[in-house]
Amino acid sequence: MASTHTCDLAIVGAGLAGGLIALALRARHPELDVRLIDSGSVVGGNHLWSFFGSDVAAADRWILSPLVCHAWRGYDVAFPAHARTIDATYYSIESERLDAVVRRELPPRALMLGRRVSAASPTAVVLADGDRVEAKGVIDARGPGDLGRLELGWQKFVGHELRLDADHGRTRPVIMDATVPPVDGYRFVDTLPLAHDRVFVEDTYYSDTPDLDAEAVAGRVHDYADARGWRGQAAREEAGVLPVALGGDFEGYWRSSGAKVAKAGMRAGLFHPTTGYSLPDAVRTAAMLAGSRDFSAAALHEATYMAAKRAWGSRGFYRMLDTMLFRAAEPEERYRVLERFYTLSPGLIGRFYAGQSTMMDKARVLSGKPPVPVGRAVRALMGERAGAGA
Numbered sequence: 001m002a003s004t005h006t007c008d009l010a011i012v013g014a015g016l017a018g019g020l021i022a023l024a025l026r027a028r029h030p031e032l033d034v035r036l037i038d039s040g041s042v043v044g045g046n047h048l049w050s051f052f053g054s055d056v057a058a059a060d061r062w063i064l065s066p067l068v069c070h071a072w073r074g075y076d077v078a079f080p081a082h083a084r085t086i087d088a089t090y091y092s093i094e095s096e097r098l099d100a101v102v103r104r105e106l107p108p109r110a111l112m113l114g115r116r117v118s119a120a121s122p123t124a125v126v127l128a129d130g131d132r133v134e135a136k137g138v139i140d141a142r143g144p145g146d147l148g149r150l151e152l153g154w155q156k157f158v159g160h161e162l163r164l165d166a167d168h169g170r171t172r173p174v175i176m177d178a179t180v181p182p183v184d185g186y187r188f189v190d191t192l193p194l195a196h197d198r199v200f201v202e203d204t205y206y207s208d209t210p211d212l213d214a215e216a217v218a219g220r221v222h223d224y225a226d227a228r229g230w231r232g233q234a235a236r237e238e239a240g241v242l243p244v245a246l247g248g249d250f251e252g253y254w255r256s257s258g259a260k261v262a263k264a265g266m267r268a269g270l271f272h273p274t275t276g277y278s279l280p281d282a283v284r285t286a287a288m289l290a291g292s293r294d295f296s297a298a299a300l301h302e303a304t305y306m307a308a309k310r311a312w313g314s315r316g317f318y319r320m321l322d323t324m325l326f327r328a329a330e331p332e333e334r335y336r337v338l339e340r341f342y343t344l345s346p347g348l349i350g351r352f353y354a355g356q357s358t359m360m361d362k363a364r365v366l367s368g369k370p371p372v373p374v375g376r377a378v379r380a381l382m383g384e385r386a387g388a389g390a
Helices: 016-028 058-067 095-105 214-227 250-255 279-290 297-314 316-327 335-341 346-353 359-366 374-381
Strands: 004-012 034-038 048-052 070-079 082-094 111-113 117-120 124-127 132-140 150-164 174-177 186-195 198-207 232-248
Touching (some): 004 016, 004 117, 016 034, 016 058, 016 095, 034 124, 034 132, 082 346, 132 297, 150 316, 198 214, 232 250
Parallel strands (some): 004 034, 004 132, 034 111
Antiparallel strands (some): 048 082, 070 082, 124 132, 150 198, 186 198
C-alpha cells in the first residue's frame, strides 16, 4: 500500500548539489526535517570532483572541508608551444567521501535512496512505487533540464583511476596536457596523483557533439598511461558529457523542469559556461540556503531562481568566448585559445574558473593578437560557424 511521508524540506537528487545542500542545512538548521531522495543507492554516484582553491569563498569552505580527499599546491599545464607550473591550490573530492559524510551527519530517516521519482512539484514528490513525500518546500537537483533550450558545445571525458605496480613519480596534478594529438575537437589529458601508486587519468574533449565513444576514449587513456610507463589495473572509471553554453533561453530552460519548483545544480542552469563544472555554484547555493530562515516553497523558488538568473545574466562574457572557441576556431586549432589563456596571470586564471572575472580580466583576455582569425570571430558572434568563409 502506498504511503505518505511528511517533512520540512525534500531534496530530489542526491548528487553533488543535493548532497551539499543537505549537509549545509544539517549544520546550520539541525531542527529541519529534511529528506534526500535519489534513485541511486549511494550519495554522489561515482565521481571525482576537482576544484581550485579560488573557486570557493573563504566563508564557504566549511561546507567542503570534511569532503576533501586530496590537496596539492601547484599544478601543471602543457601545450605544443608553452608549458607552465601555476602556483595555486587544487583539490579533489571522491564521491565515496561525500556518501560517507552525508550518512554520518544526517539521520537515517533523511536518506531515501533507491527511490525513483516520477514527479516533483513545489510541495510534493511522487515516487515510482506510489509513495509520496509532502513537504513545505521541494528543491529539484536531479541534473539538467531541457538542454534543447540552450545553445551548446560539449565537454566530454573518460577517466580511469589506475593502481600501479610502481611509483608514478608525479607530485602535482597536470590539469591540461594539450600536447596530445587532437581528436574530435580540442583534446587534453589531465592526471591527478592520488597516492604514490594511484593516479587518475582523464581524457577530455571540447567537441561539437555530445556523442561519446567511451570504449575508444578509454583505450586512449590507457595508451597515455602506457607511454609514461604506468602499469597497473583500473580501480575505478567514470565518463560524462558536460554542456558548454554559447547562448540560449534561460527562462525557457528554467520552466522546462517546473516553472515554480525550486532548483539547484545543473537543473537550475548553475554551471560554468566554459568548463561545464557545477561545484563552485553548488557550494554557493548550499551556503545561500544555509543562511536562509524561510524554507517555504515560494521562498525556496524565489531564492534559487534569482540566484540562477543572476548567474546566467552575469556570464555573457564566458558564453561569448565559448562562441568564438566553437565557431571561429577550427577544431584542430582550438588549443591555441587555451594555450594563450594559460600565459596570463594565476589570479586571472583563478577568477576565470570561479566565474568571477573582473572587467580588467576580461579586457586582458581579449587584448593582444587574437588566437582565432578576427573575421571569423566577428562572424561567429553574428551566428555563423567556422568554415563559412576565410
